[in-house]
Amino acid sequence: MSEPETITSAQAPDIEEVRKWLQQMIKSLRFGELILAVIAFVTRMRDVNTDLMKRLADMRRSRPRSETLRRVESQLALKFGEVIVPVVYEDEPDAEPLTPSISGDASPSGPSQNDKKKRPSHPGRSALPAHLERVTEVNDVPAELRQCPLCGETMKTVSHSVCEILDVRPAELIVRRRLDERVACPNDDTIVSAPKPPQLIERGKLGTTLIVESLADKYLEHQPIERQCLRWSRTGLDVAPQTLGRGVAAAIDVLSPVARAIQSMTSGPGLLATDATGIPVLDQDAPNGIRQGTMWCWTNAYWVSFIYSAQGDSDSVRRFLGDDHKRRVQCDGTNITTFLERAGGQRPGCWSHGRRRLVEAARGGDKIALAGLQQIAGLFLVERQSAIAGETAEQRLVRRKEHSAPLVEKLRVWIDQQRATAPPRTPLGEALGYLDRQWKRLVLFLTDGQIELTNNRVERELRKLVLGRRNWLFTWEDLGGERTAAILTIVATCVSYGVNPRAYLHLATKLIINRWPQAKLRDLLPDRLALAHPDLLLTDGALRSPLLGLQAAAPATPP
Numbered sequence: 027m028s029e030p031e032t033i034t035s036a037q038a039p040d041i042e043e044v045r046k047w048l049q050q051m052i053k054s055l056r057f058g059e060l061i062l063a064v065i066a067f068v069t070r071m072r073d074v075n076t077d078l079m080k081r082l083a084d085m086r087r088s089r090p091r092s093e094t095l096r097r098v099e100s101q102l103a104l105k106f107g108e109v110i111v112p113v114v115y116e117d118e119p120d121a122e123p124l125t126p127s128i129s130g131d132a133s134p135s136g137p138s139q140n141d142k143k144k145r146p147s148h149p150g151r152s153a154l155p156a157h158l159e160r161v162t163e164v165n166d167v168p169a170e171l172r173q174c175p176l177c178g179e180t181m182k183t184v185s186h187s188v189c190e191i192l193d194v195r196p197a198e199l200i201v202r203r204r205l206d207e208r209v210a211c212p213n214d215d216t217i218v219s220a221p222k223p224p225q226l227i228e229r230g231k232l233g234t235t236l237i238v239e240s241l242a243d244k245y246l247e248h249q250p251i252e253r254q255c256l257r258w259s260r261t262g263l264d265v266a267p268q269t270l271g272r273g274v275a276a277a278i279d280v281l282s283p284v285a286r287a288i289q290s291m292t293s294g295p296g297l298l299a300t301d302a303t304g305i306p307v308l309d310q311d312a313p314n315g316i317r318q319g320t321m322w323c324w325t326n327a328y329w330v331s332f333i334y335s336a337q338g339d340s341d342s343v344r345r346f347l348g349d350d351h352k353r354r355v356q357c358d359g360t361n362i363t364t365f366l367e368r369a370g371g372q373r374p375g376c377w378s379h380g381r382r383r384l385v386e387a388a389r390g391g392d393k394i395a396l397a398g399l400q401q402i403a404g405l406f407l408v409e410r411q412s413a414i415a416g417e418t419a420e421q422r423l424v425r426r427k428e429h430s431a432p433l434v435e436k437l438r439v440w441i442d443q444q445r446a447t448a449p450p451r452t453p454l455g456e457a458l459g460y461l462d463r464q465w466k467r468l469v470l471f472l473t474d475g476q477i478e479l480t481n482n483r484v485e486r487e488l489r490k491l492v493l494g495r496r497n498w499l500f501t502w503e504d505l506g507g508e509r510t511a512a513i514l515t516i517v518a519t520c521v522s523y524g525v526n527p528r529a530y531l532h533l534a535t536k537l538i539i540n541r542w543p544q545a546k547l548r549d550l551l552p553d554r555l556a557l558a559h560p561d562l563l564l565t566d567g568a569l570r571s572p573l574l575g576l577q578a579a580a581p582a583t584p585p
Contacts, residue, residue, distance in 0.1 A: 080390070095403050154190050157561070199263055202233060224539045227276055232265075237273040238535050242528040244274065245490075245513050250498040278509045280538050281531070285331075285512035287547050288519050292324050292331040293346060297476045299325045299356040300363075301484040302338050303492060306500035307507055316500055319507045322346065323487045323518075328553070328572065330487055330518035334507035340365055354474075356481050359464050374474075375467035376481035377405060383457030392454050394444060401440060404433045409479045423475030431472055438465070487518050516552075524564045524571025525556045533559060 051060045164186070172181050207220045226234040243249045251271045258265050292298075300322055307319040320338030324331045324346060335342035340362045347353060351369035358379045366373055381402045387395035408429045412422045441461055448455040461468070471477040491514060501507045516534075520527035530552055542550060549555065556562040556573055563571040 076390070095399050154192055155565075158192075160190075199236075199258065199261060224541070226280065226535065226539055227273055230273065231269065232273045234535060234539065235532065237270075237277050238532050239528075240270055241274045241277045241513065242531055244498065245494060245510075245517055246527060248494040248497045253497075275509060277531075277535060278513050280535060281516060282509075282512050283538075283544075283547060284534060284550055285515040287551055288329060288515050289324075289331040289333070289346075291551070292326045292329040293348065294326065294329075296326045297354050297356065297474075297478075299478070299481055299484045300343070301357060301481060301488060303488050304338075305334070305491070305495060305507055305510070307336075307504065308500045308502050319501075319504065321488075321491055321507070321511060323484050323491075325484055325487065328519070328522045330515065330522050332491070332511040332514040332518070334504070334511040336504055336507075338362070354477070356478060358481060359460065359467075372470060373467050374470040374477045375464045377402065377468060378480040378482055378485075380461050380464060380468055383453065383460050387453035387457050390453055394448070395454050395457060398437070398440065398444075398457075401433065401437045405430055405479060408433075419475030421475070423473075426472055426475070434469055434472065441465075490514060490518060520552045523552050523556065523573060525552045525562050525573075526564060529562050530555065533562065 048060070051057075051063075167181075173179070174181055204223075206222065208217055210217045226237055240251065240254055243254055244251060251274065252267045255265045255267045255270060302320050302322045304318045305321045306316050308315065309317050320335045320342065322333040322335065322338075322342060324333065331346075333342065333346050335345075343363055344351070344365075347355075351366055352371045353366060354372045354374060355363060355366055356374040356376065357363055358376050363373060381399060384395045384398045384402070388399060408425060409422075412425050415421075417425065441458055444454070445458045445462065448458055450456070450459055471479055491510075501510050516531070517527045520530050534550060534555065537550065549558070552562075553573060556571065563573060565571065565574065
């Protein structure tokens, strides 16, 4: 029995044509072909409805889906009597592999006493940072309690118990009133006035500290200029958003040489990684008043650079790299950077992108895709163990050849087996096709210990832009995109080096407006300026600076 021919257009179906075809099939008693057509129609509607319901659920989510293997497995309900495959999760490297068991066949005696984990004792309250100012407040015993209840004698102070509480002084606006002295000679008419101290905006209404604070609030805390002005209006002061916005733009222009120097360091020798995202640009000449620009993020060791481009094409990548295209640039499977391979460079792939389509297939109930995710989890476990051990690139490469290479070979065999049976248009088929097409790039991490397993770091850096983009909505023309790229470059590099970005912006702006020499611009970058001013370094927590403990000659601050 042959397959039915196409009745009408799938994009714009004609119901009248379908009705005529059905009547013709019934009159000619061709019920077999009619049944096939109805089954094909119902199957297609089921697939379309499943896809639409999935997209609708994704749009309604308040948070992005977690792609960890444990979350994906929890979405798949295992049937009774089904074997649970042992697996070690990449997000829990120290966890023991699950023991293979049969669902519903648990021991009636329950877990033994040895299996119960001992609850660790609470370490207690940690000490507050020593560098913070201590404001002493004496809490005296009230007068009615100072009399001894036994003899009536007034009791004397013996000691004080100390209790430290972390608190904050609320921000407040002040008017800095400067008195410029003028001196006159008593013998003649000579008069000399005190030179005016440098300001970010000469003869401006807003002070430098206020402008830099606003700059940090916008790009660190993602507070739009209008919202900041509304906050100040609640204190009784009206600051026009245009005035504050022009001040922030002037601050970025002053700091732009620092951003360009960081971009030059990022494009230097080393392993590059990149990714891009869109940024709305306000343009009165655009059809809807807003067009889409592109923001590229580049990383190289601790250096981070954001590059704005009106078009997200390969020319924007070439402009950043210059004439040297024989580079290693880790990125996703985009074809924008394929010219690097033609020039003799390398494009290491990203295993997070490689597993992402398997995640989507597994969420749809495909347990074959789940088996692939479990194999890829072993690669992440090897990387986690290497990071915990603090290995160098050479040591990590040895570990990869010993532990990751066998996993990769096993995964390659599994991909070839599944591609032979999985339809290419299904979610599993698309996931396997992506892995097959990117395979040569995905396995490059086995040849170089400096290459990362994923490109997740760049995506984390882009998150700074994405969070701010949801608040301030768009930039003003291409110049606004370039300014946004410049300040994000400085902020991201500060965070990467463990430097307090807000404090750095204040200090760097002050030094620049006091005529920091152009010849010593390198000493103004976060890594060197933080060594000259150790108070900029973060010493506690997850953002602990990698510069701590380094011995370097601190550059002298010019007058």
